Amino acid sequence: MSEFDGKVAIITGGANGMGEAAVRELAGLGATVVIADIDTERAEKVEAEVQAHGGKVKAIHTDVREESQVIALVEQVVSEFGSIDILDNNAASLELTANDPDVISLDPQVLQQTLQGNLIAPFLCCKHVIPVMVENGGGSIINMASVAGLTGDVALTAYALSKAGVIQLTRAVAVQYGKQNVRCNAIAPATILTANVDAYMPEDYRNAYIHNSSTSYLGLPEDVSGLVAFLASDRARYMTGHVIPVDGGITSALAVAHDRRA
Numbered sequence: 043m044s045e046f047d048g049k050v051a052i053i054t055g056g057a058n059g060m061g062e063a064a065v066r067e068l069a070g071l072g073a074t075v076v077i078a079d080i081d082t083e084r085a086e087k088v089e090a091e092v093q094a095h096g097g098k099v100k101a102i103h104t105d106v107r108e109e110s111q112v113i114a115l116v117e118q119v120v121s122e123f124g125s126i127d128i129l130d131n132n133a134a135s136l137e138l139t140a141n142d143p144d145v146i147s148l149d150p151q152v153l154q155q156t157l158q159g160n161l162i163a164p165f166l167c168c169k170h171v172i173p174v175m176v177e178n179g180g181g182s183i184i185n186m187a188s189v190a191g192l193t194g195d196v197a198l199t200a201y202a203l204s205k206a207g208v209i210q211l212t213r214a215v216a217v218q219y220g221k222q223n224v225r226c227n228a229i230a231p232a233t234i235l236t237a238n239v240d241a242y243m244p245e246d247y248r249n250a251y252i253h254n255s256s257t258s259y260l261g262l263p264e265d266v267s268g269l270v271a272f273l274a275s276d277r278a279r280y281m282t283g284h285v286i287p288v289d290g291g292i293t294s295a296l297a298v299a300h301d302r303r304a
């Protein structure tokens with residue numbers, strides 16, 4: 043008997059990258075996992091693979107930017123599986139980062155779309171999942187933030203603003219619903235070599251990142267999914283409202299430290 047037997051999890055953006063790793067992790071630990079994603083082809087592939095290994099998983103096409111689709115998702119999950127115990131707010135509109143420069147150059151429309159995909163979408167999921175959790179006696183929400191929400195950078199302005207917002211959403215939910223047994227924490231990864239990042243990250247940026255990390259390598263999706271499972275579990279019952287970096291130490295070092303290394 044696993045600690046996740048009988049638990050129901052929604053993982054937004056669970057068809058790829060860190061969301062997919064979390065789907066495999068939680069399903070492997072016995073949870074019933076719903077993949078809420080717009081990438082139906084990949085979601086169905088992950089669903090089939092996890093089911094082939096005996097996992098309980100269901101893909102439900104959902105665009106989490108649309109409130110009506112989030113409401114429909116929550117209604118379907120409750121009617122089919124009876125509860126929602128875990129929400130991994132992982133999806134983000136990452137394609138917009140290609141047009142996300144410094145403040146002066148940033149198109150306000152890109153900022154608005156980024157906030158819609160990266161901040162309003164997880165807000166909508168919290169808004170509609172929390173009442174179900176409260177009704178069922180509690181739950182755990184994990185919001186995927188980023189080190190970009192904790193630090194300044196020369197570009198990715200809209201992305202950073204959205205992730206800083208996700209961190210504040212995390213604190214608001216933790217404080218507002220903690221007494222009703224709903225916990226909420228954020229994970230702040232640095233660069234994680236998902237298939238997408240691995241395909242598009244330029245070599246010079248990759249090297250700069252490793253140079254400025256305290257590890258000699260970048261992270262993998264599985265370096266994050268274990269933390270998702272821990273935060274989702276009762277073993278993390280006294281942790282709420284916090285931001286946990288998974289970042290090879292990048293946010294714990296003085297900016298010049300790695301240039302001073304002998």
Ligand SMILES: NC(=O)c1ccc[n+]([C@@H]2O[C@H](COP(=O)([O-])OP(=O)(O)OC[C@H]3O[C@@H](n4cnc5c(N)ncnc54)[C@H](O)[C@@H]3O)[C@@H](O)[C@H]2O)c1
Nearest residue numbers: 055057058059060079080081105106133134186188233234
């Ligand atoms: N990969 C990194 O280096 C990194 C670092 C820090 C934070 N993050 C954050 O981690 C999370 C996951 O990133 P990833 O790199 O694994 O992403 P990914 O691109 O590998 O996967 C993202 C998934 O989200 C889905 N998605 C996008 N918009 C959606 C929407 N509106 N509704 C439903 N699904 C949608 C996509 O279809 C895809 O399956 C994101 O919140 C991202 O900002 C990523």
